[in-house]
Amino acid sequence: MNSPDVLAPAKLGPLTLRNRVIKAATYEGLSHKARVTQDLIDFHTAYAAGGVGMTTVAYCAVAREGRTDRHQILWTDEAMPGLRRLTEAVHAHGAAVSAQIGHGGPVASPKGNGLPALSPTKHFHATSLSWAQEASIADLTRITEAHAEAARRAIDAGFDAVEVHLGHNYLASSFLSPKINHRTDGYGGSLENRARFAREIMRAIRDAVGDRIAIIAKMNMDDGVPGGFWLDEAIPVAQWLEADGSLDALEMTAGSSLLNPMYLFKGDVPLKEFADVMPQPIKLGVKLVGKRKLKAYPYTDAYLLEDSRQIRAAVKLPMILLGGITTKSVMDLAMSEGFEFVAMARALLREPDLINRIQKDAATPSLCNHCNKCMPTNFTGTRCVLVQRSTTRTATWGKPEGYAS
Template identity: 80%
Template sequence: MTQTPPRDPAVPDVLAPAKLGPVTLRNRVIKAATYEGLSRKSLVTDELIDFHVRHAAGGVGMTTVAYCAVAPEGRTDRRQIQWRPEALPGLRKLTEAVHAEGAAVAAQIGHAGPVANPKSNKLPALGPSRHFHATTTSFTKAATRADLDRIVRAHADAATMAVEAGFDAVEIHLGHNYLASSFLSPKVNHRKDEYGGSLENRARLSRNIARAVRDAVGDRIAITAKLNMDDGVPGGFWLDEAIKVAQWLEQDGSLDALELTAGSSLLNPMYLFKGDAPLREFAAVMPQPVKLGVKLVGKHFLRAYPYKDAYLLDDARQIRAAVTMPLILLGGITGKHVMDQAMREGFQFVAMARALLREPDLINRIKDDASVRSLCIHCNKCMTAIYGGTHCVLTGPLTGPLTRRQA
């Protein structure tokens, strides 16, 4: 029988309890935000609650509810949860159900900006500058300073409501060319005022949002942010700038941890995911004329990138070397061997997405057998399932909550 080598006591045990700001998680594994496609009329549904209960029962330390918009025009679809008093009863029901399974729960808060769907929302999408969005075949409206002030306040209000709803943490969305991320990108941000030009100006909105959230909630809940390391497009936001923004966010003292991501939902969505680009499946769920466009030129927009475990680690190491704040490693976390590598390299938490869509009980299985590896094949067809409820297409939609007794 092969013996497990002794663990280095200086390296955190990824499956042991850990502090995230004021919150103690039962382990260092976070279910990353993956838009569930299960909210209706911007409100929580029983299906959305069941989705997160399954992940909580499956053993994660914290599950993340995605994506909760701070303003009506900031939704990528009109069905998405929007922070407002009418949403609070359902959100409380969700947090109570997750807590009953022993896990913590975070709410991802943000504004989709140029990624928002103005046709679905019946409101103009906002961006740093006028920009054509191929998926919605529409132009964004350049946000005014009054818009930006309103949106900063809306993030603070959303975080306050998250406390009231029983969330343990909020994750501020600063990635994927959503509004704050689009301001960071010199490819998308062509402004000439104090929000454009220099990196300091382009980072102003992200820093103002994080500061407003911290001022609103103090240390009542944990505050994290999802930050792009690069957009994956020439002329976009890149790692050298991300390092400086991470340092500024650390200096500001607004965050308890930073989750590192990459890619642009606006310009290069597959850059984050790595693996296959399911063009046929994307075309099948898109309306015309987008469906035809995907068939004709989709391979130029939905590019396939080679997959490897911990595929964001090389870039994330450079952020790790530049800041001391806790960091969350995302991307290709498929088993305990990758989690342990992240811990050895100085990351405090890991975040998992597709692997948990494939197997919501994966963490419990890893606890029982450290050699267990994810069954996810990185086909990325789960991305096309959001319109009917996000799930792994290989297993089919799960129905009803999975409790510990069933796990």
């Protein structure tokens, strides 16, 4: 059977996308006081005009204490007009738009939020130099419903899809991780118990919105730390989510914003750039132990393919391949391996119009060199540092509070 054309229209749940290329969720650092800015709109319309099938707004917290930065979007009445302007602007360029929703859990910023961070069990966060407190059953019930309400509001704001964050040791992912989750109740211990919270979130969203919006889950295959969640557990969790009927597509990711942030990205580690944007004493810590804590991993194209294909073999759900998607040939490889969509991040930060140019010439190379110097910029407006920054951007809201991706 012939592989699908990555540049042809494709169905994703109730959606028809103009092509199978999705701008992956990358925290933009361009919202202000939990509201949309014109800079944020411009950020996403650039990818829409540049040819992607769908762009992803990241990340929209479902609860105030779940933000990894105090300026991140919350699903409040005040935020809705700006979100509608954003979705209308993206639609005007022919692309769909997804909202990444989730709760930062132990990755969240207690100082910025003015509220304690939450975790399955008490956990120290080295970046914020603070403890996350154990989430109560009441917290889990409230946060589950907050995800459902966020999906309802996403529909009202004009979004075409929601991407639910089950990765990077954000709250749902931290419940999956045996390294972080030491609970002894029905949400800890066995894999089935550790997966309960993620499954309840996804079920609540599906029950709330039906098929009025596409539902994607972004889930870890591997935390990238000894004793963490790993592929042998990710496979059954993916199968359970499929059996629950709560998903239209599954996107596999890796790494921990809490414990090993470079594991997802591969490539160079920009230690100097990280130190430059950090407040003291974290700046000093990065200089002293950064090489040990921010580990380097070699970059190759399609670097999550080998593990993702094991999930692909275990489920029938449409899947989105993330990680090192840079050229038409890599996209075609993903299609030949049975993936229905690809998600791109750094290559599009470097060249927002890359898809338009690939449509004109399939041999178009990517200019991204995987230096990862874009990573520290999410504190002041995510961008490729090799591209001259627009003077209209104003989102330099203050000092960084945590990692977001």
